[in-house]
Amino acid sequence: MKKSAFDIVLEDRKKLVERIIENMEKGYFFTKEGWNNLAVLPQNPVSNLYYKGGNRLKLMFEAIDNNYQDPRWFTFKQAQEKGWKIKKGAKGILCEKWIFTKKEKEKDEKGNEKEVEVPLPKPIVNYFIVFNGEQVEGIPPYSKTTFTKDEILKTVNNFIKSSEVKIREIAQTEAYYSPSRDEIVLPLREAFKSEEAFLRTTLHEMCHSTGHSTRLNRNQTGEFGTPSYAREELIAELGSLFTETSLGFKIEGEHFNDHSNYLKSWIGALKDDYNELFRACSEAEKASNYLLERYNTFEKTQEKTNDKTPKEKKRIIKKLKEDELEL
Known part of the structure; x- marks a missing residue:
């Protein structure tokens, strides 16, 4: 039986938490050696948005574990549309997307139709796979402001x-x-x-x-x-x-x-x-x-x-x- 998006997301969550617990039992949260890289603010260079919450923590973990110095993460399709190529053998990271509302049309007191957001009775869960900028060929180099x-x-x-x-x-x-x-x-x-x-x-x-x-x-x-x-x-x-x-x-x-x-x-x-x-x-x-x-x-x-x-x-x-x- 094909797994639902909900089951896939929860399985991925469990893997991350087990990984964190394993670290904690050894006395630290991230890697024992500590970390000091530039890729701790994961962002999407195509949509120009920053990842938040659980996705943010997940991508930070990957950046630290792999010593990525590039904070950019995007989907295979986004890379393809930009003319960039995902390196052979590169493994993507699963990110979650939860939808809690939907748009509906309703009429106001004057009878004019307007679009409003209403809560869903049950949230819709989906996921997408992203790759780091260091897993991509053809992407422009990333430059970031550093501070003393x-x-x-x-x-x-x-x-x-x-x-x-x-x-x-x-x-x-x-x-x-x-x-x-x-x-x-x-x-x-x-x-x-x-x-x-x-x-x-x-x-x-x-x-x-x-x-x-x-x-x-x-x-x-x-x-x-x-x-x-x-x-x-x-x-x-x-x-x-x-x-x-x-x-x-x-x-x-x-x-x-x-x-x-x-x-x-x-x-x-x-x-x-x-x-x-x-x-x-x-x-x-x-x-x-x-x-x-x-x-x-x-x-x-x-x-x-x-x-x-x-x-x-x-x-x-x-x-x-x-x-x-x-x-």
């Missing part, structure tokens, strides 16, 4: 300044976001191994802050070791990762807190339901976009006096806000 360490630190410091949540640095050993007080508490900067480690931890806590009831309203009541706690931590970790790459770079340095505890809680949640990763990706994308919009507004106010934001970074943030390549 000083530029990265300055950008993320400005990103922190854009927070609508109060951030306090005090002499204690834990970093956390308090939903009841709606504030982020961090150890003193001197307590961190590096400036980068401080910035990564702060981004993680800023992603937590988006879950407040006045913002994206996520469940943040779980105690350590519970499924809801693990889910929120996974959202914050993925959200901070998405935010870094959306800004156009990766920040080096570990979080202040012990990652092994987080990994253990994530493993349990993912083993119970491998779809949890994709739900977390969707929520992480929302959290990241919320913070990026705040940052974009902050940058606009700074432009009036001193415009030094690289044009490439502005373009990325603007495109991420406009794009609709989901899941």
